Amino acid sequence: MPLHGRFGCAAGELTALVGPSGAGKTSMLRVLAGLMRPTHGRVQVGNEVWCDTTAGVFRPAQARHVGLVFQHYALMPHLDAVDNVALSLLHLPRAQRRAAAQQWLAHVRLEAEHHHRRPAGLSGGQQQRVAVARALAREPRLLLLDEPFSAVDQMNRQGLYTLLADLRRELSIPIVLVTHDLQEARLLADQLVVLDAGRVLQQGSPAAIHRAPRNARVADLVGLQNRFEGEWLGPADAPGWGWLRWQAPGAARGQGPRLRVRDKGKITAGQAVHWVISSEGLHLLDPHAAGPDAWRATVREARHLGEISLVVCELADLPGVSLKLSVAGPRRVGLEPGTVLGVRLDPELVHVMPFRAAAG
Template identity: 45%
Template structure:
């Protein structure tokens, strides 16, 4: 990572406990993800200079913005941040163009209105310059807020739950626009969201925050399928979380895991040795349903037979809960609804699945649920 990016470390005990670090390279989008009240917005406020943590260091584009050890705290005005607030915080007494012009204070007065029009056109709001925020739809307000944030030509773009106040259709559209826009932006972007899917769609890197502590960071795919421990597995919604024991490494380069009364093969990219007690997870997409009529290849890979205890159709996908024979804890996974119907999956039916060896992820032993 170049020194041009954003570097943040924060620590405080009160009012909200924080122990967080994150980095974001220019052109990269880092999602700060966590449940409500996990301190995501506070981290963003610390970067913007709206909150002063007890201890911390914030540097951006090679300059220090906050260094509590040196008693250096730049005010927001000197930080060149583009901040998009949750609910946008547009100023009700100003027009769309007036709001954007607020971010153009660095230009001479006569150039501001022309530049504001340009920015509004860039976010597809041409012709709405003279509207007040109340005369704009939620999606349009969001665009004005984005234009205002970018108008300052910031060194970092901070987005606080930018899509939470719009309907789902608008949200998808705005997300696509952000994905497109960010290719043109050569600055770090930090997105705060509680939506794991949103982070997965948009982010290059994801930082998982819980009670003010950054638990894990990495590619979203990695954090969400390879959590560092059982607590993180819970936070990213991995419900297939179990306890087990490493039995052996076999000659084919696989590890044998004993769990749920089964012996499972696990791909060997972990540091555990036989005898270790572990927790393990498997994401729903790592569980494949065998076809009833014509058993397919791969069915020798960790085959598990069990009884369907629950079967819920959720539109195009059906969620199946399977209790393995001889096992206590159920496996949850999804299949396309037509596949569930074709295989006559219903509560009480017997079904066979494969647990993909590559998808099983081992972690140090924690409390399984």
């Protein structure tokens, strides 16, 4: 599959590559690591050019200072933790290798009692710490993490998140993470790079992409559940504002209520559009609340998950249209199927996209 697009990651930043299986995320990592040679492309880390096909430059993997952490650890089963890390230190005498390896294992907080155990005697989280120590022992200019937490249980995963956050503060190098877990990406990353079918569709902060996806495909890939169809009606009564008609599925054109939302001046009147609103833009109200942005709704589903509840509401004025909310705090009390409530849509957080951008 061909790869198209570009992205950047500054020193001290963590950039997460997200997208469906087969999108090209791991292939991008292989290009960065020097394990795949692109037909056309350029890879630059700091002031060093590792690949420039136009200039005929290609630095092989062994000549790149890259730390690579794999999904399934890739540890040598016949070696203990110390010797697995020491594999990255073959340029040192054996005694120095083992001492340095132990220091790196301590740095990633693997208890000393586990240093001389083979991988089979370590938990998944402990094996991942060994893999991280081995990657860091190379003193890399670039750290690549390929689904590093997916094989680790949730409790150990939280500890590894903390470790990665601490390492980011210590290491002034770019870190690129491949993950299928959107929550993980939002939690850890400074920047998201959204890929699909080998193409970079958008790069930006998690907040920016969730509030303003480039098109409907990006909205779907980053898990924006409140995506709707409509018609752009044109400017409203004040500069910077416009009218959006909200259409229910299957409704005839010209039917549906109007929303007064932000107008960026990029869409012509009469154009069919998709529009999204992030979860921060939905607010629960008293069911009798009135206002241009307040909607009467009935709870259809309510799933209470720990500290949050996932709620699906049907709108009284738009049959067939539902809103999906994540609710925390006291507002969760009494949210059960059949509950009538009010929902306010924050017009500042409505993002409108041309309908044609949904393709792909």
